[in-house]
Amino acid sequence: MIALVDVNSFYASCEQVFRPDLRGRPVAVLSNNDGCVIAVNREAKALGISMGRPAFENMTRMELHGVTVFSSNYPLYGDMSQRVMETLATLGASLEVYSIDEAFVEVPALERDLAGYGHRVRERVMRWTGLPVGVGIAETKALAKVANHVAKRERDRTRNVFVIADEAARAACLESFPVEEVWGIGGRIAARLADRGVRTAGDFTRLPDAWVRKELTVTGLRLKRELLGEPQSALELVAPAKQMIGTAKSFGETLEDEGLIREALAYYVAECGEKLRRQSSLAGHLTVYLETNRFRESDPQYVNQTCVRLPVPTNDTLELTRHAERGLSRIFRAGYRYKKVGVWLSGLVSPGAVQQDFFVEDPGIRRANVMGVMDAVNRKYGKAALRTAAAGFRRDQWKLRQERVSPCYTTRLGEVMRVTSDE
């Protein structure tokens, strides 16, 4: 059996762990640039704060009801995530980390009391990390996802744990489960299914294989089988190396100056270069992406991207920066107010697989050493403490807005909590 364990409103819960005064009170967390509401706890949801919508649409209501609002604090969430995963690893036979706040856990084979197991998972994660989780247990990943959804709706004492134990339970559960909530059914597909009169997950499992294969590709067919209780994939125990690494972030304000955009781009390239070296990959292609603010309809709009093929795959930030700058000058047009620049590294290979180019000088071991030093310095003294000249000194003019960010309680020594006593 497989358990899908996820943290309830993860980002909001992380903030609450370190703010006991906010227990039982409404909390919301905003996306990068304080743009959208991306996490709300139960109390905030009850007040009608809508997730995924722009922050400004919700601000009046949030202020009115005293919702505590945070900018997102990814160093904190990443660290808390690791603690949750380490805790889950002590409970399961094996573990697939699926996202920052969820994991598939293989229930130990000898476990007889599945609901009891689910509650033990909840209790241990709560005791060790302070975070509340929901647990769905079933025969396949897709069914465990369904069970997890149901767990959140349960109102009685079994709340937050739900088990699809046998065939009868599976069938009954799917008949009342809306098809658009099934994992892998998004808005587009749900609309097409609705046209065919498919409303529930149960309806979906009765569609002919041939139709599903033709209209929804093999992914749809696998999903159907998983919902019928036939596992289509094993747990991925080791996270595979990424096939793409990228960063594309909005500026705090729109920018017209190519020089500033170039600095932001160089800064993002350095972030990607570091991720690339951490997984020991080299990139063969680099895509630069540039965009104006599409919501400002009165502004002239421009969006473009260009792909640069690197002469020899590399993970050298200086080399990557040079190519990114070339890409930017290909697509930059003066006279627009730009909102976002991004870079994506793809065609990732491991160093052993590289074909050297006779006509291109290999920057060689000395450059690799420079990168090693740069990474070590930045680990010790903080992000971008040592950076390329191209990343510049004007970050204040383009960095994203983060006006309500909480302290990095667990990852920065200067920001750990102080406990005092009145005597």
Place this chain on the structure above:
DNA sequence: TCTGGGGTCCTAGGACCC
């Protein structure tokens, strides 16, 4: 005024190979 970021998988179609 203010509208996120970072990925994955699949397919179709073109280029190219023998």
Place this chain on the structure above:
DNA sequence: TCTGGGGTCCTAGGACCC
């Protein structure tokens, strides 16, 4: 006049996820 067949690789684009 008549112009093959069976592949692989790559990229763009669509759909999805959290």
